[in-house]
Amino acid sequence: MVTLALMKSQPRLIDRILQYRVPSHILFWVFLLGTFSLSAFLSTGTLNHFYNNIAMLPAQLAAAYFLNYYQVPKLLFKKRYGAFALSLFLSIYLLAVIARCTVVYIAEPLFREDFTQESLWEILWDVPYLFAVYFPAVYMYALIMLIIKTIKKRFEEKHEIEVLYKEKAKNELKFLKAQIQPHFLFNTLNNLYALTLSKSDLAPQVVLKLSELLDFILYQSDEPTIPVEKEIELIQGFLDLESLRYGDDLDLIFEHSVDEPSTPIAPLLLLPLVENAFKHGSSGSPENAKIHIHLLVQSQKLSFSVFNSKPEGIEMNNGNSGIGIANLRRQLELNYPNQYELEAKDAQDSYWVKLSIDLQ
Secondary structure, eight states: OHHHHHHHHHHHHHHHIIIIIHHHHHHHHHHHHHHHHHHHHHHHSSSHHHHHHHHHHHHHHHHHHHIIIIIIIIIITTTOHHHHHHHHHHHHHHHHHHHHHHIIIIIHHHHOSSOOOOOHHHHHHOHHHIIIIIHHHHHHHHHHHHHHHHHHHHHHHHHHHHHHHHHHHHHHHHHHHHHHHHHHHHHHHHHHHHHHHTTOTTHHHHHHHHHHHHHHHHHTSOSSOEEHHHHHHHHHHHHHHHHHHHGGGEEEEEEEEESOTTOEEOTTSSHHHHHHHHHHTGGGOOTTEEEEEEEEEETTEEEEEEEEEOOTTOOOOSSOOHHHHHHHHHHHHHHSTTSEEEEEEEOSSEEEEEEEEEOO
């Protein structure tokens, strides 16, 4: 089965190479040869440089691929500096000799009539000329390829880091949402437990409302964003649930104005502030409790404020009032970095928090 898997993977690898790598390399060489040859033709009016370029192409190909796929990654990057220097010196000399030979014995006879060809021995021993003239000509393309590969590698590394960061943020958001679910369920079950102890007729209605809210939290909040009207429905459902518990003792106001109900927003962002108002405010003083909530969404700018009364002596403005608020702060950082403001005022008998988000 392993052999079969390898056989299946090999055609895919070959297909990728043929589809992307080979054409890009062919385009690279055609573009550079065409550009330099055309430039030489326009300046001299002859094809002499074109013939020379074609004749030197085997040496240039060998230099480019040997440097970029062996000497640099296998020697230089592995810190084998001595081997790299020796290998580079020998390859420069050998490929310069090959390039000079192809020019002298193949290209020059095409456009020169009366000239004396150097012998192989003369070419081999003319080291200064080889390094001064043929080294730049042979390794010019190799250096261009090295620069392109370096830039490409940097972009790929940057892209990989961005992908890893996005995956990390995505997984963290999933974890934060998973935290909200048991936290919300725990608080609501406590309320339900209190109603059952008192044998309240409201218990069945609480169970029904709870099931509706859990359906949204568990199954409809997995998307990156939801329409803001859905978030409003979630808040209204939670308020209906709490109203069953408090009855007429609660002074509850929920006002909302939205110019475009389909405006996208990250799910479960606003509920923690509402839940926090009930948990740390009205639950401590159920009689004459006040919770006033205002939501405004206009031109993709959200403004959400929650005011609640609270017993004297209870401090809420510590930046970490329960799991919900700490969770909210982190979600805001991940979903709307540098696009939100969260401010709070903790008075002696009240607490006010305002959240502003640029939803664009």
